[in-house]
Amino acid sequence: MKASPEAQRKLLELADIDAELGRIAHRRRSLPEHAEITRLDGRDAELRDSIAAMTAQASDLGREQAKAEADVEQVRARIDRDRQRLDGGMIASPKELENLQSEIQSLARRQSDLEEIVLDVMERRETTSADLRTAAEERALVGSQLAAVTAARDATLAELDEQASGAEAKRARVADVIPGELAELYDKMRAQHGGVGAAALRQRGCQGCNLTLNTVDLNAIRAAAEDEVLRCEECRRILVRTPESGL
Numbered sequence: 001m002k003a004s005p006e007a008q009r010k011l012l013e014l015a016d017i018d019a020e021l022g023r024i025a026h027r028r029r030s031l032p033e034h035a036e037i038t039r040l041d042g043r044d045a046e047l048r049d050s051i052a053a054m055t056a057q058a059s060d061l062g063r064e065q066a067k068a069e070a071d072v073e074q075v076r077a078r079i080d081r082d083r084q085r086l087d088g089g090m091i092a093s094p095k096e097l098e099n100l101q102s103e104i105q106s107l108a109r110r111q112s113d114l115e116e117i118v119l120d121v122m123e124r125r126e127t128t129s130a131d132l133r134t135a136a137e138e139r140a141l142v143g144s145q146l147a148a149v150t151a152a153r154d155a156t157l158a159e160l161d162e163q164a165s166g167a168e169a170k171r172a173r174v175a176d177v178i179p180g181e182l183a184e185l186y187d188k189m190r191a192q193h194g195g196v197g198a199a200a201l202r203q204r205g206c207q208g209c210n211l212t213l214n215t216v217d218l219n220a221i222r223a224a225a226e227d228e229v230l231r232c233e234e235c236r237r238i239l240v241r242t243p244e245s246g247l
């Protein structure tokens with residue numbers, strides 16, 4: 001392939017711009033905010049699930065407490081009725097009196113056991129409520145951190161977008177003056193070599209792969225016409241001669 005030395009040197013400008021675009025794209029992908037947002041999103045989901053589970057548990061405990069309190073109330077009412085009968089003096093049979101007294105005693109034990117259950121459920125409800133408050137506070141904190149990190153990420157991305165569109169505009173102007181066939185070869189190399197398709201020959205080395213060329217290759221380059229499009233034998237990028245090539 002042949003192309004004027006000027007057109008070939010333009011490729012180096014294009015390569016510089018493409019390297020810059022590569023750096024911008026890399027920065028865009030490797031922003032620390034990405035990992036932080038993933039972490040915070042994960043924590044938010046964990047908290048959301050645990051809040052839902054605790055809310056369900058709190059509601060179960062509420063029902064459990066209401067039921068235990070109703071049980072206490074029922075036993076208490078029964079004791080009251082028994083006491084009224086006892087105090088009413090209408091029971092003559094000593095056997096019946098004894099039975100009634102023993103029933104009141106056993107009901108009192110039952111009431112005390114049921115009150116223990118109520119207290120236990122109340123304690124569990126309080127613990128659940130406290131855990132719920134803690135989780136809700138943390139979730140609010142995670143939410144505000146998420147908003148701050150997202151805003152920081154978006155601001156950096158907007159800045160990088162601006163840099164990228166500046167570089168793209170510059171690239172379009174440079175690409176405009178490069179002959180079609182040479183531009184095609186460059187683009188092919190660019191796709192194969194991490195975004196940079198041409199490199200300068202500087203101090204007998206390829207600036208693309210940083211290898212020094214051997215004598216045979218250098219002799220071939222010395223013998224080549226100025227408008228011959230050269231390739232690095234190592235990395236296959238388009239190799240552009242410059243005044244610093246050291247030939």
Ligand SMILES: [Zn+2]
Binds near residue numbers: 207233236
């Ligand atoms: Zn090379």
